[in-house]
Amino acid sequence: MTEAAIEKENKQIARQYKELLRISYRSLSDEDKKLIRKAFDISVEAHKDQRRKSGEAYIFHPIAVAKIVASEIGLDATSIAAALLHDVVEDTKYTLEEIQEMFGETVAKIVDGLTKISSLKKDKDVSLQAENFRKMLLTLNDDVRVIIIKIADRLHNMQTMDVMRPDKQEKIASETLYIYAPLAHRIGLYNIKTELEDLGLKYTEPEVYKDIHTKIKESKEEQDAYIKEFSRVIEDSLNQEELEYEIKGRPKSIYSINRKMKAQNVSFDEVYDKFAIRIIYNSDPANEKFLAWKIYSIVTDHFRPNPTRLRDWISSPKSTGYEALHITVMGPKGRWVEVQIRSSRMNEIAEKGYAAHYKYKQGDVQEDHGIEEWLNKLQEALENPDVNAVDFVEQFKLNLYSKEIFVFTPQGDLKSLPKSSTPLDFAFSIHTEIGLKTRGARVNNKLVPLSHELKSGDQVEIITSENAKPNINWLDYATTARARAKIKSSLKEEKKEIAEEGKAILARKLKAQKIPFNEKSVNELVVFFNLKTSLDLFYRVGIGKIDNQKLKEFANSRSNALVSYIKRKIKKPVIAEDLNKDEITTRYDQLVFGRDEDETLEYKLANCCNPIPGDKVFGFVTVNDGIKVHKKDCPNALQLQSNYAYRIIPAKWIDSSQQDFKAVIKLTGLDNVGLVSEVTQEISSNLNVNMKKINFESLDGVFNGRITLVVKNNSILNKIIDRLKKINGIDKVSRE
Numbered sequence: 224m225t226e227a228a229i230e231k232e233n234k235q236i237a238r239q240y241k242e243l244l245r246i247s248y249r250s251l252s253d254e255d256k257k258l259i260r261k262a263f264d265i266s267v268e269a270h271k272d273q274r275r276k277s278g279e280a281y282i283f284h285p286i287a288v289a290k291i292v293a294s295e296i297g298l299d300a301t302s303i304a305a306a307l308l309h310d311v312v313e314d315t316k317y318t319l320e321e322i323q324e325m326f327g328e329t330v331a332k333i334v335d336g337l338t339k340i341s342s343l344k345k346d347k348d349v350s351l352q353a354e355n356f357r358k359m360l361l362t363l364n365d366d367v368r369v370i371i372i373k374i375a376d377r378l379h380n381m382q383t384m385d386v387m388r389p390d391k392q393e394k395i396a397s398e399t400l401y402i403y404a405p406l407a408h409r410i411g412l413y414n415i416k417t418e419l420e421d422l423g424l425k426y427t428e429p430e431v432y433k434d435i436h437t438k439i440k441e442s443k444e445e446q447d448a449y450i451k452e453f454s455r456v457i458e459d460s461l462n463q464e465e466l467e468y469e470i471k472g473r474p475k476s477i478y479s480i481n482r483k484m485k486a487q488n489v490s491f492d493e494v495y496d497k498f499a500i501r502i503i504y505n506s507d508p509a510n511e512k513f514l515a516w517k518i519y520s521i522v523t524d525h526f527r528p529n530p531t532r533l534r535d536w537i538s539s540p541k542s543t544g545y546e547a548l549h550i551t552v553m554g555p556k557g558r559w560v561e562v563q564i565r566s567s568r569m570n571e572i573a574e575k576g577y578a579a580h581y582k583y584k585q586g587d588v589q590e591d592h593g594i595e596e597w598l599n600k601l602q603e604a605l606e607n608p609d610v611n612a613v614d615f616v617e618q619f620k621l622n623l624y625s626k627e628i629f630v631f632t633p634q635g636d637l638k639s640l641p642k643s644s645t646p647l648d649f650a651f652s653i654h655t656e657i658g659l660k661t662r663g664a665r666v667n668n669k670l671v672p673l674s675h676e677l678k679s680g681d682q683v684e685i686i687t688s689e690n691a692k693p694n695i696n697w698l699d700y701a702t703t704a705r706a707r708a709k710i711k712s713s714l715k716e717e718k719k720e721i722a723e724e725g726k727a728i729l730a731r732k733l734k735a736q737k738i739p740f741n742e743k744s745v746n747e748l749v750v751f752f753n754l755k756t757s758l759d760l761f762y763r764v765g766i767g768k769i770d771n772q773k774l775k776e777f778a779n780s781r782s783n784a785l786v787s788y789i790k791r792k793i794k795k796p797v798i799a800e801d802l803n804k805d806e807i808t809t810r811y812d813q814l815v816f817g818r819d820e821d822e823t824l825e826y827k828l829a830n831c832c833n834p835i836p837g838d839k840v841f842g843f844v845t846v847n848d849g850i851k852v853h854k855k856d857c858p859n860a861l862q863l864q865s866n867y868a869y870r871i872i873p874a875k876w877i878d879s880s881q882q883d884f885k886a887v888i889k890l891t892g893l894d895n896v897g898l899v900s901e902v903t904q905e906i907s908s909n910l911n912v913n914m915k916k917i918n919f920e921s922l923d924g925v926f927n928g929r930i931t932l933v934v935k936n937n938s939i940l941n942k943i944i945d946r947l948k949k950i951n952g953i954d955k956v957s958r959e
């Protein structure tokens with residue numbers, strides 16, 4: 224480096240140091256400043272020959288960590304000094320004894336704790352990784368500040384990870400998501416937790432991160448306009464009460480949007496609570512709670528609240544000390560929006576966690592031992608000698624991430640998956656090729672079926688084989704959208720391939736029957752076999768379902784009177800959109816019984832009239848021979864019906880792929896005038912479905928509905944659900 228460059232760097236270091244003092248959340252005494260200065264000087268001296276991967280002087284890292292500790296977390300001078308020194312013993316010639324001599328026991332103990340954590344062997348074994356975590360927590364015995372500074376250290380490392388190798392980035396990011404983010408959450412450092420999660424996602428799933436990041440940016444303008452509109456409505460009333468307040472939007476983090484998209488299998492646009500509205504007001508301590516409810520009252524005067532979504536964290540704060548009033552209201556444009564009402568003190572606690580708590584309680588003599596009390600409380604919660612390390616991490620995570628699981632690859636890398644994922648989901652999350660070639664799976668070294676539900680902490684190994692390929696059953700085992708999409712497209716691909724072969728076979732076989740292979744004959748065949756498309760025809764020839772015998776029947780039919788029979792059976796085409804194209808079915812392939820046409824029973828066809836699929840029929844319960852099925856115009860029908868009416872059961876030929884099925888959907892929403900009629904109208908007039916049962920209940924302005932529908936298939940059902948969701952006032956629609 225040139226002398227000028229060095230001088231420039233030194234100036235920058237000095238500037239950073241000054242800023243550190245300036246941004247400290249706590250006011251620093253002269254003695255505090257002296258301590259920090261001394262720590263700074265030693266750290267600069269100790270790291271002077273070290274550079275970070277990015278090329279900058281190493282000292283920038285401890286300063287940055289100290290800044291996070293001082294400003295974002297708001298810890299004391301001892302912590303700031305320890306943060307400046309946190310890598311000194313591990314990376315430089317200085318010993319712990321020297322640190323103790325220079326800075327005293329407290330700083331030395333914290334630095335010791337931090338050194339121990341970083342020197343723990345980064346083993347890939349599951350239990351070891353969890354054990355390390357436990358050890359890290361146990362250093363809390365010495366000083367809780369160890370863990371907080373460690374979190375700050377991790378945050379800065381995550382912020383500056385761009386220069387690292389991708390495999391290292393992924394490993395560190397997974398560890399952050401698995402250990403540090405939940406820990407930050409537990410300690411009440413919400414902002415840091417959110418940043419750790421977003422950065423974690425950025426490096427574990429870069430594309431997902433980028434995608435959501437871009438979409439958030441694109442929707443920013445709309446969001447601002449929305450908040451403005453919301454504010455406009457309540458501003459006058461708030462001002463009338465002479466409240467000092469600020470209204471702002473609080474966007475949901477990229478990580479939580481992604482989690483929601485995955486857990487509920489919805490798109491970005493379908494995540495309805497992408498941001499909350501925050502009202503922060505000033506108040507003296509005595510009126511704090513009263514004012515919160517006053518604001519609540521004003522908000523709900525203008526916007527209808529959802530009473531099931533009221534959270535009063537003021538009367539009973541969270542264990543982390545979080546206080547606020549949360550309410551979900553029907554905001555402008557008929558959209559649900561969460562409103563968080565907090566005083567500026569509550570807001571500080573929410574952002575800084577305990578440090579702010581401590582600051583506000585300092586004046587109170589009884590609460591003077593706040594930090595110790597907090598430490599004890601944390602200690603109690605975190606330390607339990609009866610639980611082994613893995614269980615401990617599991618328990619710990621269970622409460623925080625109940626919709627997500629973390630599993631390990633055989634190499635010890637962490638993967639996050641939605642809850643109730645299976646080995647197939649895991650395989651496809653590793654790589655599509657691995658997913659497609661999955662033959663089996665081992666979980667924690669034991670063979671498991673592909674339908675096995677994975678749990679957090681499982682180590683999953685996929686057994687692949689060149690010959691393995693997806694089959695239709697896989698769709699029952701795969702839950703993630705990614706795996707399902709890949710399986711479906713592979714199945715479709717396979718069907719096409721078989722159809723390709725079938726086409727060649729068919730051409731050959733027709734030639735043998737002296738029938739030309741052309742569009743006309745193919746169409747005739749499709750009609751003859753009651754199929755939908757030529758692809759279905761070729762596929763069935765390919766898998767051998769349409770064999771020589773059947774083709775012979777066709778050949779005969781062409782040359783005799785049966786032709787007229789075929790013509791009779793040509794039905795008007797079915798609307799393609801409503802059919803599941805994957806399904807291979809013959810029309811009228813199933814006989815159903817009963818008034819509701821929903822029972823499948825054992826039966827025999829009567830010899831007297833020989834009914835064939837499609838005929839109008841009825842079932843007759845015989846004494847010794849089960850159910851016999853007769854044509855309605857069977858010569859014996861009249862006699863049977865008049866003498867044994869009680870033994871007749873209705874029967875009907877159906878197309879099983881077109882069979883109606885019953886589905887129950889549940890709705891919740893606000894009990895607007897006309898909502899019920901809008902719902903029923905949407906179902907009965909807009910879409911061709913039957914409503915069997917309908918039941919609405921209304922309680923305190925919120926209604927719950929249960930509707931039993933009869934529909935042809937899932938895609939129609941999903942369409943109805945989508946349309947119902949769009950009705951103003953509807954909150955949730957789901958299948959029971």
Ligand code: MN
Nearest residue numbers: 284309310376
């Ligand atoms: Mn460090």
